[in-house]
Amino acid sequence: MTPSQDAAEASNLGESLIGESLKGQRLAILGAGKMGASLLQGLLRVGAVETSQVIVTAAHAKRLDELKRDLGVEGTLDNRAAVETADVVLLCVKPQMAEAVLEEIGAMLRPQQLLISILASISTRHLEARVADGVPVVRSMPNTPSLIGAGMSALCAGTAAHEEHLALTERMFAPLGRTTRIDERHFDAVTALSASGPAFIYVMLEAMADGGVKVGLPRRTAIELAAQAALGASRMVLETGRHPALLKDEVTTPAGCTVDGILQLEEGGVRVALIKTIVEATARARELVDDE
Numbered sequence: 109m110t111p112s113q114d115a116a117e118a119s120n121l122g123e124s125l126i127g128e129s130l131k132g133q134r135l136a137i138l139g140a141g142k143m144g145a146s147l148l149q150g151l152l153r154v155g156a157v158e159t160s161q162v163i164v165t166a167a168h169a170k171r172l173d174e175l176k177r178d179l180g181v182e183g184t185l186d187n188r189a190a191v192e193t194a195d196v197v198l199l200c201v202k203p204q205m206a207e208a209v210l211e212e213i214g215a216m217l218r219p220q221q222l223l224i225s226i227l228a229s230i231s232t233r234h235l236e237a238r239v240a241d242g243v244p245v246v247r248s249m250p251n252t253p254s255l256i257g258a259g260m261s262a263l264c265a266g267t268a269a270h271e272e273h274l275a276l277t278e279r280m281f282a283p284l285g286r287t288t289r290i291d292e293r294h295f296d297a298v299t300a301l302s303a304s305g306p307a308f309i310y311v312m313l314e315a316m317a318d319g320g321v322k323v324g325l326p327r328r329t330a331i332e333l334a335a336q337a338a339l340g341a342s343r344m345v346l347e348t349g350r351h352p353a354l355l356k357d358e359v360t361t362p363a364g365c366t367v368d369g370i371l372q373l374e375e376g377g378v379r380v381a382l383i384k385t386i387v388e389a390t391a392r393a394r395e396l397v398d399d400e
Contacts, residue, residue: 130156130157133161133195133196134161134163134195134196135157135162135194135195135198136163136164136196136197137163137198138165138191138198138199138200138201138209139167139200139201139202139205140164140175140200141171141200143200143226143250144164144198144200146254147200147250147254147284148162148164148181149179150254150284151284152179153255153256153257156280156283159182163181163182163184163190163193164181164184165183165184165185165186165190166185167185172184172185187212187213188213188216191217191221195221196221196276197213197217198226199225199235202227203227203229206227206230207238210239214239215239217240217243218243219240219242219243219244219268221244222244223235223243223245224245224246224247224280225245225246225247226248228303228396229296229299229394229395232245232246232247232265232267233267235247236266236268244265244270245269246263246264246266246269246274247263247266247295248261248281249262249295249298250285251302251306252306253306254284254285257283259281259284259285259286260285261284261286262287262295263277263281264291264292264295296390296394297393299389300385300388300389301386301389301390308382308385312338313334313335313338316334316337317330317333318330320333320334341355356370
C-alpha cells in the first residue's frame, strides 16, 4: 500500500470514528506539550476531530501562538476556562504539574464530562480523589508514534467510569494506532515498555545504521534499511501472531551470516541490557510522583 493509500485509509477510519465518538463534542487538551500536541496532530490528521471542537492550554502564550498558527486550534492560558466548555478533558501536563492543575479544575469537573489522563505514575484513584464525586476518569498511556497513526495506547478505567467511557476513549485513540485494555497495576511497566520504548528502539536503529556505515553503506541508505527492517519485523509479529523467537529462527539459516550476527548480540549482552532497560525504566516510572 502506498503512503497516499495509507493516508486515505486513515482518513476514512477517522471519519467513521468521529460519528461514534467526538462528533459535536468539545475536547479540551490541558498541557499541549510534545505528547499532547502529538496526540492532537494525530487526531486532526485522520479527521477524528475538527479544529473547531478543540481548545488547548499551555503554560506560555508563545506556545499557544505556535499551536494556533500550526494547527488552527483555539488556545488559552486558563485551564478552568478550557474545562468549563468541554465534554472530554484530556490531561497531558507533566506529572509534576498535575497537583496544581487538578487543584484548579477538580471541583468544577462534572459527572457529565470525561477526564482522560495520559500522565505517567498517577493512578485513577489519585485523580478521583482530586475531582468532584462521580466524574468518570479513564487513564491512557499512549506513545509518540501516535502522531503518524502507528501508536500504542493502553487504557484502564477508574471506579466512576463505565463501559461507554472506555469505549469512547478507545474510539478516540483507535485512529492513532492500536489500543489495549490492561489492569492498572501494570501501567508503570506499560510506561517503560511502550511509552519509553520508541526511544530505546531509536538507539538500536541508530546503532544498526552505524554498523551499515562502517561496512560502506551511505548514511541515509543505512538508516532506511534499518528502519524498514524494524518495521517489517514488527509487522510480522503483530500480523502473524507468531512468537519472535520462531520468526528469528526462520531468518537464521545454518552456517549463515545471521547466526554470526546473533552470536555478537549475545556476547555483547544486548538481551540482558534490554531486559534491564525495561526493569529500570519501570522502577523510575513508579518514582515520578508520590501516589500516596
